[in-house]
Amino acid sequence: MNISDDNHGQSASQSGRAQNEQESWANNQKTHSEEAKESRAAREKERLLWEEEERLKKIEERERVEKERLEAERRALYAELEGLDYDLLSLVDYPTDHELYAAKRARTLWFIALGSALFLFLASLLSLTSPWVGGIAGGIAFVLWLTHGAGMMSYFPSLNRYPNLVTQRKRLKRDLIEYIRNLEGRQGYMHRIYPLVQFNPRLGARKFKRLALMSKEHTLLANLRTLQDTRAYHEYMVEALRGYQELLQQEKEDKFVESMDFDPELLEEKAQQQAQKDNTAAPAEQKESPKAAQEPDPTLFTPRDQG
Numbered sequence: 001m002n003i004s005d006d007n008h009g010q011s012a013s014q015s016g017r018a019q020n021e022q023e024s025w026a027n028n029q030k031t032h033s034e035e036a037k038e039s040r041a042a043r044e045k046e047r048l049l050w051e052e053e054e055r056l057k058k059i060e061e062r063e064r065v066e067k068e069r070l071e072a073e074r075r076a077l078y079a080e081l082e083g084l085d086y087d088l089l090s091l092v093d094y095p096t097d098h099e100l101y102a103a104k105r106a107r108t109l110w111f112i113a114l115g116s117a118l119f120l121f122l123a124s125l126l127s128l129t130s131p132w133v134g135g136i137a138g139g140i141a142f143v144l145w146l147t148h149g150a151g152m153m154s155y156f157p158s159l160n161r162y163p164n165l166v167t168q169r170k171r172l173k174r175d176l177i178e179y180i181r182n183l184e185g186r187q188g189y190m191h192r193i194y195p196l197v198q199f200n201p202r203l204g205a206r207k208f209k210r211l212a213l214m215s216k217e218h219t220l221l222a223n224l225r226t227l228q229d230t231r232a233y234h235e236y237m238v239e240a241l242r243g244y245q246e247l248l249q250q251e252k253e254d255k256f257v258e259s260m261d262f263d264p265e266l267l268e269e270k271a272q273q274q275a276q277k278d279n280t281a282a283p284a285e286q287k288e289s290p291k292a293a294q295e296p297d298p299t300l301f302t303p304r305d306q307g
Contacts (some may be wrong), residue, residue, distance in 0.1 A: 078191050081241045088179055089234040091227070093164055094172050095165040103162035117141035176230060190215035190233075193240050199250070200243030208236050 087093075117140040124134015183189050191212040197203040211232060214220040224230055 052147045062135060074192070074195070077189070078196065078244045078247070080189075080235065081193070081244050084180065084183070086234070086237070088172075088176055089230075091172055091176065091230065091234075093168070093225075095169055100162065100165050100169075101188075103165055107162045114141060177221065177224065180224065180233065184220060186217060188215040188220070190220070190236060193244075196240050196243030196247065198243075199246040200239050203236070203243060207232050208239070211236055268303060271302055 060170045117137045120129060120137030121134050121141055123129045124131055124137065194203065202208075211220065214223055224233065
């Protein structure tokens with residue numbers, strides 16, 4: 001009986017140990033599976049973070065490349081300002097109204113003289129005037145006609161100047177419009193160099209803003225109708241060139257400061273501190289100056305003799 005009880009106890013203890021081992025094995029398996037899941041989740045998280053960092057790096061790289069491309073394109077547009085034909089834009093050789101009026105008056109006088117001579121010549125043929133008057137008038141009319149018909153008016157610039165001036169005006173207008181059309185192109189030119197207003201505040205004038213807006217909307221050529229409009233276009237380009245020159249000058253100054261062995265920010269701080277000291281010292285001197293003015297100068301009075 002005791003032997004059977006011992007066997008039963010041993011079997012029970014063995015079954016208990018086996019059950020405990022199974023439970024511990026199950027717990028270990030569960031722990032390992034959880035650790036594996038956590039490890040996979042951590043690796044997945046690291047992979048996602050790495051992919052996100054790489055994506056952000058690529059985006060930053062693309063933005064940097066695009067920014068450099070736009071800056072290079074903008075600098076190329078700025079550099080074109082130095083090669084523009086400012087003589088054509090300013091219409092230096094454009095005939096003035098006074099020149100046209102003088103040439104037209106000389107040409108009109110020529111026609112009046114020719115008409116008067118022909119009238120007197122015909123009147124002499126009809127016996128309305130003396131024959132000698134008609135002869136002189138006929139000779140004058142023949143000479144005047146000869147200067148025009150035989151191409152001799154080229155020897156009289158004052159008589160042949162009016163049609164040349166009119167032709168020159170039309171040619172300059174046509175050349176200017178064609179030059180501006182090629183300069184603006186499809187994308188426009190004025191509005192793309194407008195950022196130079198940072199270096200030349202004169203570009204912020206209203207008339208220049210209006211021209212830049214028309215350039216952006218591709219309506220500039222349709223609105224360049226008068227000489228005032230083309231003159232404003234020329235002024236815009238001149239001011240833009242000054243802004244570009246100021247930009248280059250500032251870049252040279254910045255490079256010069258960077259080449260020195262001191263901190264420019266420290267110099268600016270010292271300059272500001274010195275300016276503050278000067279500003280605070282000025283009111284104190286102004287307060288002391290009335291008192292000094294009221295007190296008599298001892299050097300102006302001779303000392304009295306004692307005794």
